[in-house]
Amino acid sequence: MGEEKKVQEEEMKENTATEEKETQKTKEAKKADKKASKKQKADDLIKEKDQQIGELTDKYQRLMAEFENVRKRTAKEFVQRYDMGAMGVLEKLLPVVDNFERGLQAVAEEEKDSPFVQGIEQIYKQLMGTLDELGVKAMDAEGKEFDANLHNAVMHVEDEEAGENVVVEELQKGYMYKESVLRHSMVKVAN
Numbered sequence: 001m002g003e004e005k006k007v008q009e010e011e012m013k014e015n016t017a018t019e020e021k022e023t024q025k026t027k028e029a030k031k032a033d034k035k036a037s038k039k040q041k042a043d044d045l046i047k048e049k050d051q052q053i054g055e056l057t058d059k060y061q062r063l064m065a066e067f068e069n070v071r072k073r074t075a076k077e078f079v080q081r082y083d084m085g086a087m088g089v090l091e092k093l094l095p096v097v098d099n100f101e102r103g104l105q106a107v108a109e110e111e112k113d114s115p116f117v118q119g120i121e122q123i124y125k126q127l128m129g130t131l132d133e134l135g136v137k138a139m140d141a142e143g144k145e146f147d148a149n150l151h152n153a154v155m156h157v158e159d160e161e162a163g164e165n166v167v168v169e170e171l172q173k174g175y176m177y178k179e180s181v182l183r184h185s186m187v188k189v190a191n
Contacts, residue, residue, distance in 0.1 A: 087177050090136055094175060094183055097131070100124045101173075139174040141167045141185040150174060150181060155188040162190035 104124060107117050141151055146165045154171060162168045167187045174185030 083178065083180070086134070087180065087182060090131070090134065090175075090177055091182055093127075093131070097124075097127065098172070100127065135178045136182060137176045139176055139185050141170045141174060141187050143167065146187070146189045150185060151187045151189075152184040153189045154186050156191050157188055159190040164191065166190050 100120070101124075104117075104121060111117055139150060144167055145163075146153060146167055151167060151174065155169075157168060159168055166189070167185075168190045169188040170185055171188060172186035173183075175182040
């Protein structure tokens, strides 16, 4: 019996050792599962955060693009409003320019050297220089083909020497402000 007991004790020790190994393996497996589970949760959180970051980045970029478009549109509207206001003021100055030109044309030849006339000519040149700096340019219509966008035909004449639909005389100067017509040229057109 003593040997049987020893064998049984050894078997029990082996069983206990095997059970302990299995328990150890189970514990290690559980730890590994917990680690894997934690890693999976962390990976899921990272993916979710990355998705949120992507969505927020996209939203931010869209808002910045929209802001830039609004800024550009506002700047363009400001320039347009400024030009409209400037055109209104400049249009009111054109009759003054016309009167200067008529007055200078009416001066008799012997009075052209008088200081008064020379002073008026200097003021006229200064006014025209200022208008030029602002972007106002006189249109030269005479001898060119009639263009309804630039000219206002108030008379038609039969003229064999002039081509058809050609401006033969400019009755009142037209002016451009930058790329826009400030005042149409009043012209006589040949048919």
